[in-house]
Amino acid sequence: MNTEIVDFGNIKTGMEDKILLEKVKNIFRKISSAAIRSERNPFDVKLIAVTKTVPFDRIKVAIDLGLRIFGENRVQEAQDKISDCRLHCIDCDIEWHLIGNLQKNKAKSAVQLFDLIHSLDSAELAALLNKHAERAGKIQRVLIEVKLSEEETKHGIAKEHLMDFIEAVSAMKHLKLEGLMTMPPFFDMTEKARPFFRELRELRDKAEKEGYRLPELSMGMTNDYEVAILEGATMVRIGTGIFGERR
Numbered sequence: 001m002n003t004e005i006v007d008f009g010n011i012k013t014g015m016e017d018k019i020l021l022e023k024v025k026n027i028f029r030k031i032s033s034a035a036i037r038s039e040r041n042p043f044d045v046k047l048i049a050v051t052k053t054v055p056f057d058r059i060k061v062a063i064d065l066g067l068r069i070f071g072e073n074r075v076q077e078a079q080d081k082i083s084d085c086r087l088h089c090i091d092c093d094i095e096w097h098l099i100g101n102l103q104k105n106k107a108k109s110a111v112q113l114f115d116l117i118h119s120l121d122s123a124e125l126a127a128l129l130n131k132h133a134e135r136a137g138k139i140q141r142v143l144i145e146v147k148l149s150e151e152e153t154k155h156g157i158a159k160e161h162l163m164d165f166i167e168a169v170s171a172m173k174h175l176k177l178e179g180l181m182t183m184p185p186f187f188d189m190t191e192k193a194r195p196f197f198r199e200l201r202e203l204r205d206k207a208e209k210e211g212y213r214l215p216e217l218s219m220g221m222t223n224d225y226e227v228a229i230l231e232g233a234t235m236v237r238i239g240t241g242i243f244g245e246r247r
C-alpha cells in the first residue's frame with residue numbers, strides 16, 4: 001500500500017497517490033454498500049478501473065493499491081500500456097478489458113491484448129474475433145453490447161435482434177460469451193438511468209430462461225454505478241471517479 005509515501009523530491013506525487021487511495025477506498029465502500037442493499041455479495045461486483053487517457057505511471061499506482069482489472073476504450077491507446085504492464089508487473093495477474101467500440105480492422109490486435117471484450121456488437125465482428133482467437137489458440141471472453149437508447153452515438157445490438165445474436169455467438173467455438181453490456185444516455189439524475197439497467201437485466205434473465213448462461217452484466221460508470229449495482233451490475237466501469245477528470 002502506498003499510503004505513506006514520503007518523497008521530498010516529489011511531494012506532489014505522494015499527495016496524488018493519497019488522493020487516489022482515498023477515491024478507491026470510497027468507491028469500494030459504495031460498491032459494497034449498494035451490493036448489500038440489493039442483497040448481493042459485494043465480491044460479486046467487479047471494479048473495472050477505466051484508464052483511457054491515464055498514463056502508465058498512474059496505472060502503476062493503482063496496481064500498487066490493489067486494483068487488478070483495467071478498462072481501455074481504444075486498441076491503439078491500450079497497446080503501449082499493456083506492454084508496459086506486462087514488463088513491469090510480471091506476477092500481478094492483471095486483466096485488461098476493452099470497453100469501447102471495436103473496429104473490425106483491430107479485431108486481431110484486440111484478441112492479442114484483451115482478456116475480455118465488452119463491446120461485441122455485430123455478427124461480422126464476432127466471426128472475426130472467433131477466427132483470430134482460433135489462430136491465437138485462445139478462447140476469447142466477450143460480452144454483447146446492447147443498444148437500449150436511441151442516441152446515434154451509442155453502439156450495440158438492437159434488443160429485437162439480441163436473442164438471435166446470443167444464439168450465434170454461443171455457437172462460436174473460440175468465443176466464450178459471459179454476459180451483456182450497455183451504456184445508457186447521460187443523466188444528471190441517476191435514477192433516470194435505472195430503467196436502462198433494469199432492462200438489460202431483464203433481457204439477460206430472458207436469455208437465461210432460454211438456457212444460456214450469462215452471469216455478467218457490465219453497466220454503470222462514475223455517475224451511476226450505484227443504481228446499476230442495485231439493478232444487478234456485476235461489473236462497473238469507473239474512470240473519472242478514480243483518476244479524476246480526463247484531459
Ligand SMILES: *Cc1c(COP(=O)(O)O)cnc(C)c1O
Nearest residue numbers: 050073099221222237238239240
Ligand atoms: C470512459 C468510459 C467509462 C468510464 O466513464 P467515467 O464516467 O469516467 O467513469 C465507462 N465505460 C465506457 C464504455 C467508457 O468509454
